[in-house]
Amino acid sequence: MSGNIYSVASQAGVSISTVSRALRGDPRIRQSxxxxxxxxxxxxxxxxxxxxxxxxxxxxxxxGIVLPHIEGTxxxxxxxxxxxxxxxxxxxxxxxxANPKSDQRASVRRLVGQVDGVAFMAMSAATDELISxxxxxxxxxTVARTQLDGVPAIFAESVASADELTTHLIETGRxxxxxxxxxxxxxxxxxxxxxxxxxxxxxxxxxxxxxxxxMDEDTxxxxxxxxVSRGLKYDALVCGNDEIAVALVHELQELGVRVxxxxxxxxxxDIRVSRYLRPGLTTVCxxxxxxxxxxxxxxxxxxxxxSVDDRVVLPTTIVHRQSCGCTTEESITTQEGES
Amino acid sequence: MSGNIYSVASQAGVSISTVSRALRGDPRIRQSxxxxxxxxxxxxxxxxxxxxxxxxxxxxxxxGIVLPHIEGTxxxxxxxxxxxxxxxxxxxxxxxxANPKSDQRASVRRLVGQVDGVAFMAMSAATDELISxxxxxxxxxTVARTQLDGVPAIFAESVASADELTTHLIETGRxxxxxxxxxxxxxxxxxxxxxxxxxxxxxxxxxxxxxxxxMDEDTxxxxxxxxVSRGLKYDALVCGNDEIAVALVHELQELGVRVxxxxxxxxxxDIRVSRYLRPGLTTVCxxxxxxxxxxxxxxxxxxxxxSVDDRVVLPTTIVHRQSCGCTTEESITTQEGES
DNA sequence: CTGAAAGCGCTTACAG
DNA sequence: CTGAAAGCGCTTACAG
Numbered sequence: 126m127s128g129n130i131y132s133v134a135s136q137a138g139v140s141i142s143t144v145s146r147a148l149r150g151d152p153r154i155r156q157s158x159x160x161x162x163x164x165x166x167x168x169x170x171x172x173x174x175x176x177x178x179x180x181x182x183x184x185x186x187x188x189g190i191v192l193p194h195i196e197g198t199x200x201x202x203x204x205x206x207x208x209x210x211x212x213x214x215x216x217x218x219x220x221x222x223a224n225p226k227s228d229q230r231a232s233v234r235r236l237v238g239q240v241d242g243v244a245f246m247a248m249s250a251a252t253d254e255l256i257s258x259x260x261x262x263x264x265x266x267t268v269a270r271t272q273l274d275g276v277p278a279i280f281a282e283s284v285a286s287a288d289e290l291t292t293h294l295i296e297t298g299r300x301x302x303x304x305x306x307x308x309x310x311x312x313x314x315x316x317x318x319x320x321x322x323x324x325x326x327x328x329x330x331x332x333x334x335x336x337x338x339x340m341d342e343d344t345x346x347x348x349x350x351x352x353v354s355r356g357l358k359y360d361a362l363v364c365g366n367d368e369i370a371v372a373l374v375h376e377l378q379e380l381g382v383r384v385x386x387x388x389x390x391x392x393x394x395d396i397r398v399s400r401y402l403r404p405g406l407t408t409v410c411x412x413x414x415x416x417x418x419x420x421x422x423x424x425x426x427x428x429x430x431x432s433v434d435d436r437v438v439l440p441t442t443i444v445h446r447q448s449c450g451c452t453t454e455e456s457i458t459t460q461e462g463e464s
Numbered sequence: 465m466s467g468n469i470y471s472v473a474s475q476a477g478v479s480i481s482t483v484s485r486a487l488r489g490d491p492r493i494r495q496s497x498x499x500x501x502x503x504x505x506x507x508x509x510x511x512x513x514x515x516x517x518x519x520x521x522x523x524x525x526x527x528g529i530v531l532p533h534i535e536g537t538x539x540x541x542x543x544x545x546x547x548x549x550x551x552x553x554x555x556x557x558x559x560x561x562a563n564p565k566s567d568q569r570a571s572v573r574r575l576v577g578q579v580d581g582v583a584f585m586a587m588s589a590a591t592d593e594l595i596s597x598x599x600x601x602x603x604x605x606t607v608a609r610t611q612l613d614g615v616p617a618i619f620a621e622s623v624a625s626a627d628e629l630t631t632h633l634i635e636t637g638r639x640x641x642x643x644x645x646x647x648x649x650x651x652x653x654x655x656x657x658x659x660x661x662x663x664x665x666x667x668x669x670x671x672x673x674x675x676x677x678x679m680d681e682d683t684x685x686x687x688x689x690x691x692v693s694r695g696l697k698y699d700a701l702v703c704g705n706d707e708i709a710v711a712l713v714h715e716l717q718e719l720g721v722r723v724x725x726x727x728x729x730x731x732x733x734d735i736r737v738s739r740y741l742r743p744g745l746t747t748v749c750x751x752x753x754x755x756x757x758x759x760x761x762x763x764x765x766x767x768x769x770x771s772v773d774d775r776v777v778l779p780t781t782i783v784h785r786q787s788c789g790c791t792t793e794e795s796i797t798t799q800e801g802e803s
Numbered sequence: 804c805t806g807a808a809a810g811c812g813c814t815t816a817c818a819g
Numbered sequence: 820c821t822g823a824a825a826g827c828g829c830t831t832a833c834a835g
Binding site: 170172173174175176177178179180185187194197198200201204205208209212215217218219220221222224232234235236237238239258261262371375396397398401402403 | 509511512513514515516517518519524526533536537539540543544547548551554556557558559560561563571573574575576577578597600601710714735736737740741742
């Protein structure tokens with residue numbers, strides 16, 4: 126569409142070698158020559174084609190990030206964290222939303238051709254097989270999904286905080302808690318159910334099956350209606366995320382159920398709404414942007430030939446508000462290994 | 465890091481021309497040859513380097529999207545809308561968050577070297593000058609920011625809906641409304657203030673200056689405190705976005721002010737919280753994902769040599785909830801030109 | 804301090 | 820149906 130290095134060279138009356146060197150800040154180029162080149166480049170609105178630079182050997186770094194196609198702040202924040210750290214490394218970010226409708230494999234391979242490393246975030250971003258295949262080609266990290274052999278993984282702590290949250294509910298007198306959310310093997314959610322189960326077992330209570338539903342607002346609303354029409358037999362709802370928790374609280378209240386007096390509700394993610402709900406939603410706050418940033422950083426280090434931890438688990442914080450039925454207002458940070 | 469087209473060729477016992485053609489689905493290649501090539505490629509985990517393909521002439525499409533670095537759902541949804549439409553065109557998306565701290569110009573130019581077209585979203589994404597310069601090089605569109613000469617622009621309707629919303633407040637008896645938000649020339653927010661002003665003038669009321677503050681939650685909270693400590697002299701707060709509106713409502717209530725009885729509050733964006741607030745926040749819903757999708761589509765068409773509308777304004781919808789003090793529950797869609 | 808030339812990994816007319 | 824060769828726009832040893 127516009128000038129290339131040859132046009133700049135002829136405009137400046139030098140060779141393309143000189144143009145290249147002048148623009149890349151090679152100290153050998155004379156000041157006056159450099160200036161002439163820069164003026165010519167500016168005049169022609171010249172920007173080097175990254176494709177050619179890359180092919181010629183310049184390490185133009187670009188990283189890819191694959192997210193499931195889901196609205197909501199969680200994935201956005203992951204992407205923001207990733208991009209911000211990447212930009213500190215002068216690294217571009219390619220964003221791919223794994224669209225279940227289209228050919229995931231084809232999209233991912235298209236992405237792979239354009240980047241030096243990829244982060245797969247969340248279980249549904251891609252199949253284990255696809256990720257393993259890509260990992261043979263270039264640095265790959267995963268975030269919040271089953272760890273694959275030889276692929277560094279990053280998590281937010283889930284088991285211990287779910288355990289703690291559930292224990293807290295038990296200690297404040299709840300006897301019939303249930304876990305709400307889809308427990309796909311390897312997912313964050315399944316780790317939360319695991320922690321939930323552990324707490325119940327420790328208290329010698331039966332562990333009920335999870336209520337296996339999509340964790341969105343619509344589902345929350347209809348679930349609340351179902352609960353109320355059939356008679357609510359639980360006294361605590363431990364939700365896989367805040368979205369469904371918020372919708373549950375809101376709809377239960379609309380239907381005349383008192384939260385937390387009749388039923389405690391807790392969620393996960395500390396989305397914005399949770400703070401403004403009445404009662405405020407007790408939830409677990411994850412360092413989401415940090416997860417993203419760490420993914421970018423690991424890829425960058427891998428590309429530099431450095432090594433990174435095979436598995437990192439970032440601590441989460443339980444945010445106590447009123448929906449759990451307690452009165453404390455403190456936040457407790459939970460690291461892996463505690464319980 | 466791993467095989468190139470030569471290694472695949474030798475593995476399959478053919479020339480690189482044949483590898484290229486086989487993998488790109490050229491019908492001239494014999495079935496059996498194609499199969500051999502595909503097997504070799506699979507075995508070597510071969511993925512063509514986009515940089516080389518692009519240089520050799522294949523139109524590997526990639527589009528860039530520049531957003532201000534802001535958390536929150538609005539920009540995320542823009543990006544999602546953009547990516548989804550782009551992926552329908554087999555087009556990759558490079559994401560750049562304009563980081564005020566780093567050298568914006570350098571980041572944008574790095575992006576420009578890697579894409580075929582760019583969308584600049586929101587006023588603060590980049591300076592007019594930078595955008596105009598890029599537009600000389602490749603297709604560019606802007607979203608929700610001042611229109612530049614020769615650069616197709618996309619907006620969500622703002623003036624008419626702000627006017628309508630304000631008129632609604634006046635009709636329900638408000639006499640001292642004020643607009644809250646930073647009114648940067650050319651921004652969406654400034655268009656909202658314009659509509660706000662028009663409504664007041666039509667009602668022969670004085671137009672107060674906007675309260676010129678950042679539109680985030682912290683500001684909302686401290687503003688509410690200031691209002692209360694100095695005696696609230698307004699009876700309607702028209703906010704530039706929902707974030708500050710929600711924080712205002714919440715904090716005012718904490719301080720004993722009744723909303724909407726003592727003061728109406730309305731916002732913009734229909735973020736998730738708005739629905740769960742009590743009273744529900746009256747606000748304006750923008751087709752955000754659509755804005756993003758349209759930007760991607762326009763760039764794609766520009767690249768295909770087609771023309772696009774120089775200026776598109778998408779309709780918004782006023783969502784009446786209770787914070788404005790009215791009892792209607794309807795939503796009204798506002799297009800440009802109405803008022 | 805600067806230039807001519809090789810080469811990066813592909814695609815695609817042009818031959819056969 | 821397949822291959823040899825030119826060329827895309829750069830960078831960077833190698834000469835000078």
